[in-house]
Amino acid sequence: MSLALYRKYRPGTFAEVKGQEHVTEPLRQALRTGRINHAYLFSGPRGCGKTSSARILARSLNCEKGPTPDPCGVCESCVALAPTGPGHLDVIEIDAASHGGVDDARDLRERAFFAPVAARFKIYIIDEAHMVTREGFNALLKLVEEPPPHLKFVFATTEPEKVIGTIKSRTHHYPFRLMPPATLRQLMEEILGSESVPYEPAALPLVVRAGAGSARDSLSILDQLLAGADDAGITYARAVSLLGYTDADLLDEIVTAFARRDGAKVFAAVNRIIEGGHDPRRFAADLLERFRDLVVIANVPEATSSGLLDHPADELERLAAQAASMGPAELTRAAEVFNAGLTEMRGATSPRLLLELMCARVLLPGAEGGEAAMMARLERLERGGVVAAAPAAVAAPAEPSPAPRPAARPEPAPAAPRAEEAERAEPRPPAARPAADDWPAAAKPGSGGQPRRPEPASDPAPAPRVAPQGGALQHTWPQVLDVLRRRSPAVWANVSTHAEVIGVEGNIVTLGYSQVGAMRYFVNGTKDTVVAAAIAEVMGGTWKVEAVVAGSSGPSAGAAPARQAPPAARPAPSRPENAAPAPAPQASPSPQAAPSAQASPPARRQPAAGRPQAPSSQADDDPWPDAPPPDDVGGPPGGGRGPARGGLAAARSAANAAAQAGPRQAGATGWPDAVPGRTGAVEADEVDPDNDADADADALTGMALVQRELGGQIIGEIDHS
Known part of the structure; x- marks a missing residue:
């Protein structure tokens, strides 16, 4: 019958105690100088050497050559108190778990005053001292405070906070610690060498981990593995199956699947575990331990050589590769997820x-917000991964709903309210949004005395012609995206997800967008120069990039220029036949003539510097200021914020150019020949190049404004009159 390893290799001197030098050295020094206290308190986790150190202290005190820090080991006391000895009559060990009552304390007090039988001191070793009741401690208090010269106490406990303060204050307290993994592994290697048992190095870290820093628990597990070992000794496979840990190969497989975002392999591994x-709890704990090791390697590259990780060399190489495949942010988030789980x-x-x-x-x-998830997504983008878009970005567009009526614009003429009431009273069929190519073209030079009329719709613009180098660009476009991903992950995500090359004309590349919001994001700023620089890095030369909206309604190739300004002339809202027309505005013959409040149109904005301005009482009261559309007007498709201010400025510039060019030619465009309420001739100050753009922009109301700015259409009206 064999003796348990933790008993067979129990230390017999302070020099043999491993990993507790912070306790053994002061005790040895006290024995050398003879400054020995009458009571000691040893505390710490289980199996770290508290009771063994108490027995060694008693052995050192009662040695015939003592008190000495190094017992001789040959005298009667040393032999009796050896790890395998029978014990000594004057060294009494008491288990407070079963002898912690007040009656036991009174009995100990009565026997403590008797002199020792054969030794120098009578020593009481009270194990599990925290189990002594308060009444028992109170019964021992006077004896511990003023013991006879031959009496010594050693209290050993795992919970020193449960020892009452009056007892603790009369002792020397020595806290024991868990044994470091490296020291524990060295101890087991020495024991296996003494036992002449072969072993695989990968199995010892599992024993160290199972022992959790306790020498006694680790030696008990090692003894169990020795009992079931065959001629091959202690193997890694036997240790994994016996201790219940997850195989390292399975951990490698699931971590690699996480790095590759391979959900099928991840859930297949979970199914194999079940x-x-x-x-599952053990598997989650093992995976958390693996993520911890990967986080350490990702943040401390020299961790493999500095002893921060206790793994074989071949496994450390695999861990380094796994840490590089995921990145610090993603590893940290994964560890947090499993820790919370x-x-x-x-x-x-x-x-x-x-x-x-x-x-x-x-x-x-x-799928979730937070800083950790955002950093993980950015890290995947930097490494070239593909992150699923947010649910809002991939949602199908909603069915068109009736557009709300915009806020009514005030008319300066008194007859305008009656016309608006008549317009509401007569229902109109749903109006379709005009295509991009259906807008009238710019006016041609002509007589300034005739009113401007819209021209016939021009022929559809031909599809962008692909230059000879366009085929090469189509072929090398994936390389351009790779360069773009390195230069700007945000621009790469926008272009690779929503755009494609639809044409190359010389050194101008046209990108077609599937969503208006994505195209507006691209044209805002200098993102086109970033894409042009990426193309130049791959193909050389100098390039320009333009963005259009692909799939728009119209006879053209399905793309409308992204930055094309709207034409100056827009159709005025239709007016019912029975509605009274608004009175025509009276033009002032000179800038000094003040217009009448009833006959003048809404005051125009401040003209350009150097031009005369007509004084008016309404100069500061813009009836239709540059304000965003009302909250009840729906935005553009794709969830954007509506038309940008730059678009309105572009429209005004185009109107200014059209006004300087001259009147339009008449044509069959389906729009009214003239704006209702205007005279047949246009006065000189009404064709002011600076102010006419504002006038044209402000002249749009109702359905025309909704069509131009929001692309909406009326499919039905509700009469509230």
Whole structure:
């Protein structure tokens, strides 16, 4: 019959105690100088050497050559108190778990005053001292405070906070610690060498981890592995199956699947864990331990050589590769997910479900908000990964709904309210939004005395012609996207997701966008120069990039220029036949003539510097200021914020150019020949190049304004009169 390893290799001197030098050295020095206290308190985790150190202290005190820090080991006291000895009559060990009452304390007090039988001191070793009741401690208080010269006390406990303060204050307190993993592994290697048992180095870290820093627990596990070992000795496979840990190969497989975003392999590994009868909590804890090692390697590249990780050399190489494949931010977030999940799995009725949910959260950082998820998504983009777009970005466009009526614009003429009432009274069929190419073209030079009329719709613009180098660009476009991803991940995400090359004309590349919002994001700023620089890096030369909206309604190739300003002339809202026309505005013959309040149109904005301005009482009261559209008017498709201010400025510039060019030619465009309420001739100050753009922009109301700015259409009206 063999003796247990933790008893067979129990230390007999302070020099043999491993990992507790902060306790053994002061005790040895006190024995050398003879400054020995009457009571000691040893505290610390289980199996770290508290009781063994108490026995060594008693052995050192009662040695025939003592008190000495190094017992001789040959005298009667040393032999009796040896690790395998029978014990000594004057050294009494008491288990306070079963002898902690007040009656036991009174009995100890009565026997303590008797002199020792054969030794120098009578020593009481009270194990599990925290189990002594308060009444028992109070019964011992006077004896511990003023003991006889031959009496010594050693209290050993794992919970020193439960020892009452009056007892603790009369002792020398020495806290014991858990044994470091490297020291514990060295101890086991020495024992296996003494036992002449072969072993695989990869198995010892599992024993160290299972022992959790306790020397006694680790030696008990090692003894169990020795008992079941065959001629091959202690193997890694036997240790994994016996201790219940997850195989390192399975951990490597699932971590690699996380790095590649391979959900099929991740959930297949989880299914293998469950089908194999393993505990999901143990698997989650092992995976958290692996993520911890990867986080350390990602932040401390020299961790493999500095001793921060206790793994074989071949496994350290695999860990370094896995850390590089995921990145610090993603590894940290994965560790946080599993750490929180382990807390939720305590007492859970379905631990497998929680384990699968944790895996899903690691695979899909875009499914949740927070700084950690955002950093994980950015890290994937920097490494070239593809992150699923937010749910709002991939949602199908909603069915068109009736557009709300815009706020009524005030008319200066008194007859305008009656015309508006008549317009409301007569229902109109749903109006379709005009295509981009259906707008009238710019006016041609002509007589300034005739009113401007819209021209016939021009022929559809031909599709962009692809230059000979366009085929090469189409072929090298993936390389351009790779360069763009390095230069600007944000621009790369926009272009690679929503745009494609639809034409190359010389050195001008045209990108077609599927969504208006994505195109507006691209044209805002200098993102086109970033794409042009990426194309130049791949193909050389100098390039310009333009963006259009692909698939727009119209006879053209399906793309409308992104930055094309709207034409100056826009159709005025239709007026019912029975509505009274608004009175025509009276033009002032000179800038000094003040117009009448009833006959003048709304005051125009400040003209350009150097031009005369007509004085008016309404100069500061713009009836239709440059304000954003009302909140009840829907935005453009794709969830954008509506028309940019730059678009209105471009429209005004185009109107200014059209006004300087002259009147329009008449044509069959489907729009009215003239704006109702105007005279047949245009006065000189009404064709002012600076102010006419504002007048044309302000002249749009009702359906025309909605069509131009928002692209909406009326499919039905509700009469509230």
